[in-house]
Amino acid sequence: MSERRWSIGELARASGVTVRTLHHYDRIGLVSPGERTAAGHRRYLEADIRRLYRVRTLCGMGLSLDEVAVVLRNAGDDPGSLRGLLTAQLADLEARAARIAESAQRLRGLLARLAGETMPAPEQFLAALEPMSVDAGRYLSAAQLATITERAAQLGSGAVETLKTEWLELFTRLRQHVLDGTPVDDPAVRELVARWRATAAAFHPGDRPFEAATTALWEDNRAGLGRELDERLGWSGPGGAAEVLDYLRKARAAGEEEKDG
Template identity: 90%
Template sequence: MSERRWSIGELARASGVTVRTLHHYDRIGLVSPGERTPAGHRRYVEADVRRLYRVRTLCGMGLSLDEVAVVLRNAADDPGSLRGLLTAQLTDLEARAARIEESAQRLRGLLARLAEAVMPEPEQFLAALEPMSVDTGRYLSAGQLETITGRAAKLGGGAIETLKTEWLELFSRLRQHLLDGTPVDDPAVQELVARWRATAAAFHPGGSRFEAATTALWEDNRAGLGRELDERVGWSGPGGAAEVVDYLRKARAAGEDIPEEKDE
């Protein structure tokens, strides 16, 4: 039987990855169409589909696109290599499923108490809340925690909730630009970066020193924090939180390189 081919539109529809994302993968050399038709149209072949699966899986496990490129540089396209990747993905998914089931069990306990017209104990609510939160305390130093909690106390609960809402909106819009393959220096992306900086400045004082500390925190704990953020905001599939943060960091760097317009 002859090998199947896919146009970029066909592959996008079949995989759930946008055409712009596939173009972006092609530009950076991650996944490129392996053949051309006699008329010159580019077509993806079966090996390209397997490579796309590797890319999406590794991204879903918390690797940046640069890290994915390094992993795939010498990766063989054979059953043994794919078996290792699938095993790692399955282990990751099973760990997530275990955490979800733990949360579900705690919620069932709350519902069972309410079904008996009995108010659950405060400890039950706290136990149910714990897995829903990103436990940044595990990653921050005592000084960093003191700075953040002190700032939160000064801002007040209402301001904190407003900032959280703004953060989630910006994060979601950046994610869509990432999935669409929007260049990081695009004006629409840079406008979101400016809003992000304003939000971060309101919540995280301390200037460049604090920002450097949080950057180091992210680099040291990227995979774990990315997974916790995904679970917190309910994201799955392409465009995980870790990828969005990497995209944001590249957009911020690109913005620093864009020259300011001068009045004539």
């Protein structure tokens, strides 16, 4: 039997990846169609589907597109290579499932207390909330946590909530630029980077050592932090939190190079 082919629209519908993202993958050489028709239309082959699966899985595990490209250069299209990736993905999903199960159990406890018309203790609500947030204590030093806590107290709860809203808006808009494949030196991206700097400076104004420390912290814990942020934001697929922050880092570096030039 002849090998099946997928048009870009068919592949987008079947995989849940947008046509725009598939165009971007093709443009950067990450997933390109194995064939083109006489009219120039893309046709994806079975090997291309397997490669797209690898890309999506690796991105979901916290790797940037640059890192995914490196992994794929060193991986063959064979059962052994796929087996290793599937095993890693299964382990990642099982770890997430365990965290979800723990949260569900805590919520059942709250519901059981409420069913008996007994108000749960504040500690129970806090315990249920804890898994829903990024556990900063796992990644920040005591001094870094103290700095952020002290600064938040100085700003006040109203200002902190305003900054959180600003951060989420910027993060979401940067994600769209990642999905669109916008160059990091685009004027619209530069404007978002400037606003990001202003938001970050509110927590550590002029504190270069602190900024350097948090940058190193991100680089050391990129995959774990990226997954936790994705879960908190409800994001999945391409354009994950880790990829967005990598994009932001490159955009900031591009801006610094231009200033130095």
